[in-house]
Amino acid sequence: MVERETMEFDVVVVGAGPAGLSCAIRLAQQAQQQEKELMICVVEKGSEVGAHILSGAVFETKALDELLPNWKEKGAPISTQVTQDDTYLFKDKDSAINIPHLAVPKTFKNRGNYIVSMGNVCRWLAEQAEQLGVEIFPGFSAHSLIVEDDEVKGIITGDMGVDKDGQPKDSYMPGMELRAKYTVFAEGCRGHLGKQLISQFALDKNATPQHYGIGFKEIWQIDPAKHKEGTVVHGTGWPLDNNTHGGAFMYHAENNQVVVGLIIDLNYSNTYLSPFDEFQRMKHHPVFAKVLEGGERISYGARAIAKGGLNSLPKMHFAGGLLVGCDAGTLNFAKIKGNHTAMKSGMLAADCILEALNTEQPQADLENFADKFKSSWLYDELYQSRNFGPVLHKFGRILGGAYNTLDQNIFSGALPFTFKDEQPDHSVLKPASECEQISYPKPDGKLSFDKLSSVFLSNTNHEESQPCHLQLADTSIPITVNFAKFAEPAQRYCPAGVYEINENEQGEKLFVINAQNCVHCKTCDIKDPSQNITWVTPEGAGGPNYPNM
Template sequence: MRRQSDNRLGVLRPLRRRPRPEEDPNAMKTPAHLIEQYGPREAMEYDVVIVGAGPAGLATAIRLKQLAAQHNSDVNVCVLEKGGEPGAHILSGAVMDPRALTELIPDWKERGAPLNQPVTGDEVLFLQPDRVLRTPSWAIPECFHNEGNYVISLGAVTKWLAEQAEALGVEIFPGFAAAEVLYDEHGRVIGVATGHMGLGKDGQPTEAFQLGMELRAKYTVFAEGARGHLGKELIARYRLDEGKDPQTYGIGIKELWEIPADKAKPGLVVHTAGWPLDEHTYGGGFLYHLEGNKVTLGFVVGLDYQNPWLSPFEEMQRWKTHPAIRAHLEGGKRIGYGARAITAGGLLSLPKTIFPGGALVGCDAGYLNAARIKGSHAAIKTGILCAEAAFEALQAGRAHDELTAYPAAFERSWLYDELHRARNFKSWFKKGNTIGALMTGIEHWLLPKLGIQSPPWTVRRHTPDHARLHAASQVEPIRYPKPDGVLTFDRLSSVFLSNTNHEENQPAHLTLKDPTVPVAVNLALYGGPEGRYCPAGVYEFVEKDGAPQLVINAQNCVHCKTCDIKDPTQNIVWVTPEGGGGPNYAGM
């Protein structure tokens, strides 16, 4: 992605995120003496700074520029993206509902948006170890119908959105991670800072050290995706989730395959439930046929799972061996791999999305509709609504206040109605897969046929995902088969396909509040679940001098955030590495 020309950008450098003191007093902090020694930090001023060049952030930027053009005014907009280019860190299934995109850019088709493959059919399968139950088309719940939607690469769509934003004058800075939220003396958000580049593993400056930079704004919009590290800080600081159900997440493991032409079924959308997961573990598979003889497939496991011996990565590999899935892949070749956390709590877990000086949009807030397995349309819609509220405030000469028009507009929108209909989806599955499937059928198949668009009841949740694990001694270990290298694979060969790369001589971006906890608690009580829930082989327990210790292979990290979410002691804190690091998902 070409950066807008600006001689000020020479001082911008990527930075890993360091937790603020009020978030975690034991976590690594930005050394104040570095700013004192090398500072002050240079600053750039904008009307709006957006953190994250995903669908939500780019939609916010595009809508702001559209409104500015319509009103013959000027709004300076900057987007920071920690990936090497827009789309590099984007991972989704994906089947896209184009409704919000059409609102944002009505002529997207004429402009060449990469929505090339319309959905041609839906299959919903219930898998058992040796057979499959196919849901008749008339019995497929409304939420699983995909007429009018498209099978896409969300990464490709994101790159296209970035091109549209740049054409409108948005400044996009790829490879620069927002590392710190800036506050004024009144506690209002006034921007973000990138941070120091060229720190060694010990956190001290090397000969390549350069100070970070402040990007100050009248409003700052956070669009980091699921479990955004700055969004997490803001939610805690302003207590935005007070009175809400605990947020709940899933981990999605995804592969991209190229298959023989005679197996290609462009536009076919397949969703599965059941095997290999047990009754008490939420999850399921997806398999979508793209154009060009490609299939995108993956497996989602709810991070509220209880068995500490479970490995989402291994469950995905095992799922592919079912005859109903194997039939789509035989004779093909795996060409891509990735993993990403999914914010799945829906409306009941949605935090307050505004605070003095800024807002949360997209999956940073948690707008994904888990019942439909879709979030990109919600991300774009929330970006539109937030931009309209921010533009109105800027036109009125306001700054650093709460954009109350944004949540008000959301509550009047079709997106609110959609999420309100689906509000109980995850709550029912917390009670078991049988109850979840039954109530999904009632709420999304039976009630609409009776003319009732939203269930007249609400089901609440109270336990966060990390608190759900049983002790390892209470559960029978799961024995997973060895990969065959043809249909099933190991973690390290998978990470290789994600094009993940981190500069080795930098402080680890996977930090521990207390380095004794992994062995003393996690290994002793839960059997060391870090080595199983991570889909990239980052965590492993090894023997050293006759005692176990945890080794963190941070260079393998694909930025999925699973460790930050599922660690039963909440001892792991994911912070940003230097910008430009991490995966580079091609065609995913």
């Protein structure tokens, strides 16, 4: 039995993203107002706050205005206001239709919002939290739950200095028990402890399956003559076919930089589709190429996003804690925005916890969170956009888009219908024998690039001698099932070249996991057709180190 150091807190928050930091700040603010001493700890697996944050991001300040009304005076890194919105339907590789504003859902209109680096916003939020007395521990992964008598009592951080066979090295340091009266899980999309909690406490029994997309993002330094600070571009269509949903974006940020990316829904059916290569191909469309040509790509990243919305939300409270932000799935896909909604969910969690701590006999299960959520603008916003994704999946890009424009622009999401998507994303992948192979052009090194050079730009690194954090329930399935039936899609859906099929000297197929390349996107945990891969946290501080994402 490993002896672990134990630290006691009032509240432990797992994840220093917008939800977790907003929760910690709100708790500290209210405790200060009430002259109440609270011990609040935030655990962050990245090497620093912001290292693992990847978001578009066009930022709506609604929640921040509530949390820190004087954010401008406090020097928040939020300055590039949106001045122009363009929305395109990409017909093919050469042409596009600029859709009139009247025909675009109002949720896509961004005047008054800001183009930001959410990583830098989170770094700033962490500073505000620490000034209020919050303790933040970067470089420590939340490895496992402490559950006693069906109540969450905290978390255990990951052991450091363990070799690939699980044996202690000279540098071995056991993880700590961080115990708390309440624990808030804000790990981001498909958090591995959030996934355990949802299963263990059956939090999703009344919800439809969660749905996901994979989002790619690159930052480019471009010719100043081509830069239009504050311009936001969205588009749908090519290079994705009619059965594959998603959308492209390009945001003109400050300092002659643009952010360019593609989101692809993970309910695609063609096993030969490579999301990474679709993104690289997308950049050759004239809408993007004319801006990027002659520029320099300076950063790359990829991350899954939870896009099921209200229909897929699990119960967010359980004995001993709360599930908030993208760990629960609060992103508003109709807006393609999840930062303001994540922040609000964290703030609601803080209000709920403080009320409980102020009662003489606090309840373990924070049931009043459901009422606070239901009476908030967060619920109203998610309710109004509840049909956005299911309608696109049911009726397709054109008819679904027309319905959403009508529903959002005329009825503000109040049409008396609720469409639901009951099929999990991993279950829709077709066998290779039923799919058409896709031939992707070779990268030209100017607009399009390969996976390994892209991963290099993400500054991804892991301690090489450690247990593999991509765990297979059955090591035979990748070859006997996934390769035999689906031509092993992990080779293609992974945006970082983690998974390969090789051959040994006898000509036998081997499934290889290059865990060192992993950018922590979680796509494998979501899309594997056999649900055989489980992503768990590697040693603390491992993974990407995004500077300005």
